[in-house]
Amino acid sequence: MRARLRRIHIDGHTFTWRAALHTVQVNGFYRRAVHVRAWGPGGKTSQKLEADLLSAPGPYVVDNGYPTPADVRAVIVCGLKSGWQPEQRGGTFVLSDREHGANFAATGFQLTDPVRPGESGPTTHEARQRG
Template structure:
């Protein structure tokens, strides 16, 4: 099943976004991960925003770890303030844990790097 594309308006601009659920293994436990992708008014030809979020409640605890439009608005606003240029043609702006994790705040979610290795730090310990 394909992820549904949605639209949201932030600061007078229209953005298209989607979120896909996955799981990530951290210290032997699986956690719900949500991959959020956003495009500006240029559609998929515009600079893409990527944010990978880890649901904060914990290992396979039944939760509603799917971002609401308000959550996506927070992601977009933060990215716009930190250099994302959705009007630019092509490319990707990634919100990485390494670069933005300490400053980015979204209740119920932690920002994580897209590729995690066994040696990566557990983001829940921040």
């Protein structure tokens, strides 16, 4: 089954996005992870934005909901503030907690360094919180 591409309008510009859900184990606990991709007005030929999000901290994955438009808006706005150039042709701009976490704010999610299913270990965000 193909992932559905969705559209969002921000400040007069149309962005196309999609998200893939999975879970990762972090310090022995399972967390919902979302891999978000977005493209600018040029579609898939424009520079792609990628971000990995983790659900808010908790002992178990309790939901499997898709990110809301507000969550995706937060990813895109963070990308734009951090130097993503959606009008540029080709390439990928990756958001990571280490480099861009200070510009990211979404309810229920935290930006993390890129993760893939099966990976584990503390995120940069969690390591900073511990000191």
